[in-house]
Amino acid sequence: MHDFLLAKEIIDELVLIAQEKKLEYIARVNLEIGQIALAHDGHPEHVEDLSEENLRFGLETVAKNTPFEKTVFEIKKVAGNHWKITEIEI
Numbered sequence: 550m551h552d553f554l555l556a557k558e559i560i561d562e563l564v565l566i567a568q569e570k571k572l573e574y575i576a577r578v579n580l581e582i583g584q585i586a587l588a589h590d591g592h593p594e595h596v597e598d599l600s601e602e603n604l605r606f607g608l609e610t611v612a613k614n615t616p617f618e619k620t621v622f623e624i625k626k627v628a629g630n631h632w633k634i635t636e637i638e639i
């Protein structure tokens with residue numbers, strides 16, 4: 550579940566970055582992903598372990614019909630409870 554919610558958050562962030570930098574296309578995005586606490590479906594905030602595979606699937610699904618449809622996502626699992634975009638290649 551968090552994989553998908555996080556994918557949405559990441560794509561939203563990419564949309565903002567692309568608007569800000571006036572990019573029409575992003576070839577590759579490097580991501581660092583820790584354990585992410587989220588609240589959803591009436592549950593309070595909690596942590597779920599994220600599967601890299603599910604997150605990749607979520608990203609590809611959410612990216613459909615956006616300028617990031619063909620973007621390659623490099624996912625690096627890290628310790629900690631944050632995620633961040635570490636590099637963008639155009």
Ligand SMILES: [Zn+2]
Nearest residue numbers: 550551595597
């Ligand atoms: Zn959850």
